[in-house]
Amino acid sequence: MKLHEIKPAEGSRHTRNRVGRGIGSGNGKT
Structure with a gap:
């Protein structure tokens, strides 16, 4: 969850890119 805090850029578009990291x-599958 802390990844979103240190990276505000992804926090804004995490809705469409969250499945990419995992x-x-x-x-969280990977």
Whole structure:
């Protein structure tokens, strides 16, 4: 969750890119 705090750029578009990372962007599957 802290990844969103240190990276405000992704925090704004995390809704469409969260599935891309998967580590802590929202998916958490990877």
